[in-house]
Amino acid sequence: MKRYEDLSPSLRCIMTPGPVEVDPRVLRAMSFPVLGQFDPEFTDIMNETMEMLRELFKTDNKWAFPVDGTSRSGIEAVMVSLIAPGDRVLIPVFGRFGHLLHEIAERCGAEVYTIEKEWGSVFAPEEVISALRSFKPDVVAIVHGETSTGRMQPLAEIGRACREQDALLIVDAVATIGGVPVETDEWMLDAVIGGTQKCLSIPSGMAPVTYNERAEAKLLKRKQVERGLRTGDFEAGELPPVRSNYFDLSMLQDYWSPQRLNHHTEMTSMLYALREGLRLVLEEGLTARHERHALHGQALVTGLTAMGLTLYGDPDCKLTVVACVLIPDGIDGESVRTMLLEHFGIEIASSFGPLKGKIWRIGTMGFSCRKNNVLRVLGALEATLLRHGCDLSPGLGVQAALDVYEPKGR
Ligand SMILES: *Cc1c(COP(=O)(O)O)cnc(C)c1O
Numbered sequence: 215m216k217r218y219e220d221l222s223p224s225l226r227c228i229m230t231p232g233p234v235e236v237d238p239r240v241l242r243a244m245s246f247p248v249l250g251q252f253d254p255e256f257t258d259i260m261n262e263t264m265e266m267l268r269e270l271f272k273t274d275n276k277w278a279f280p281v282d283g284t285s286r287s288g289i290e291a292v293m294v295s296l297i298a299p300g301d302r303v304l305i306p307v308f309g310r311f312g313h314l315l316h317e318i319a320e321r322c323g324a325e326v327y328t329i330e331k332e333w334g335s336v337f338a339p340e341e342v343i344s345a346l347r348s349f350k351p352d353v354v355a356i357v358h359g360e361t362s363t364g365r366m367q368p369l370a371e372i373g374r375a376c377r378e379q380d381a382l383l384i385v386d387a388v389a390t391i392g393g394v395p396v397e398t399d400e401w402m403l404d405a406v407i408g409g410t411q412k413c414l415s416i417p418s419g420m421a422p423v424t425y426n427e428r429a430e431a432k433l434l435k436r437k438q439v440e441r442g443l444r445t446g447d448f449e450a451g452e453l454p455p456v457r458s459n460y461f462d463l464s465m466l467q468d469y470w471s472p473q474r475l476n477h478h479t480e481m482t483s484m485l486y487a488l489r490e491g492l493r494l495v496l497e498e499g500l501t502a503r504h505e506r507h508a509l510h511g512q513a514l515v516t517g518l519t520a521m522g523l524t525l526y527g528d529p530d531c532k533l534t535v536v537a538c539v540l541i542p543d544g545i546d547g548e549s550v551r552t553m554l555l556e557h558f559g560i561e562i563a564s565s566f567g568p569l570k571g572k573i574w575r576i577g578t579m580g581f582s583c584r585k586n587n588v589l590r591v592l593g594a595l596e597a598t599l600l601r602h603g604c605d606l607s608p609g610l611g612v613q614a615a616l617d618v619y620e621p622k623g624r
Pocket residue numbers: 232284285286287311357359360361362386388389409418
């Protein structure tokens with residue numbers, strides 16, 4: 215009979231754009247006893263999590279709760295619930311995850327109009343606004359931090375324009391939430407999706423979402439209650455229901471409301487993890503946390519450039535939490551990644567689609583975003599590149615990063 219060994223995952227230094235290292239406090243929270251889903255102790259945890267999510271998203275929205283599943287499940291829940299078949303949907307695409315929004319919108323039966331920007335840059339707000347004026351969409355869906363290219367799309371002007379044109383604006387802030395400012399109310403974002411395994415440093419498996427009254431009004435037109443749960447006073451919305459049961463926000467919000475109308479069984483241990491992760495974020499403070507991400511992101515790119523490597527993409531719209539590096543000519547990018555993992559226990563990411571084999575992506579997210587990790591990845595990458603015959607002057611990368619941390623002459 216085959217014997218299965220004890221589970222013993224290695225301790226890694228994870229410098230990818232997710233999943234990243236998890237704070238031991240979050241791991242500990244996941245090991246606590248399971249509670250029943252209607253136990254008042256558990257529903258208190260649900261409510262506290264909603265409160266903390268509102269702070270994270272910088273919103274006064276009534277609705278802020280996690281969808282169970284990876285970040286993509288949050289995106290799909292928001293889109294399938296807010297896009298009715300036949301709706302006109304505008305998607306500005308500047309990387310892999312913009313294409314994902316396009317694909318999901320098509321599956322929702324929308325009439326989709328996309329505008330595309332070459333990978334490595336983002337849209338000037340006027341470009342999106344002019345498409346908004348000519349196409350007159352019901353819904354606009356856009357990525358905030360595009361991890362495939364390491365770029366960040368400014369959203370404030372687009373938010374205001376969508377409000378003026380009465381289009382609902384859906385934002386994928388999976389990679390930015392908790393690492394970079396996301397101003398849901400101030401930027402007039404109607405629905406925002408966050409991720410857990412990126413800057414929040416919680417394992418993957420939940421997708422926090424928030425949406426405002428404008429979004430809820432549209433949702434309530436498609437209001438549904440499952441047949442087996444209906445009581446005498448059920449009134450369906452005027453429009454056909456959302457095509458997915460699991461992702462129907464009109465039913466999910468009833469579960470997260472004091473009504474506690476049952477939908478799925480909430481993921482107990484993941485909710486403990488989310489609550490502890492959010493507590494860590496709020497203890498650190500959003501501003502301090504954003505500054506920490508900016509500092510280590512800066513130290514990393516300074517070190518990479520000093521080493522003689524070239525960064526990919528337009529520097530004006532660089533996403534602080536992901537550095538994209540061109541793989542030097544003649545170097546096998548996968549062999550470098552393998553050596554980093556096997557000899558140094560460090561993981562960096564490869565890339566997708568048109569960038570496959572061309573760039574590495576190095577993340578500085580959440581608990582992984584620390585000085586010792588940045589210095590380790592720079593030192594190890596330099597050693598690995600030298601082993602691969604790359605022509606660089608040894609020692610410069612780590613020294614340049616140290617200078618960012620401890621400016622000379624201070
Ligand atoms: C990681 C990521 C996703 C997908 O997240 P999953 O948790 O893998 O479903 C979506 N959008 C962006 C911008 C991401 O970086």
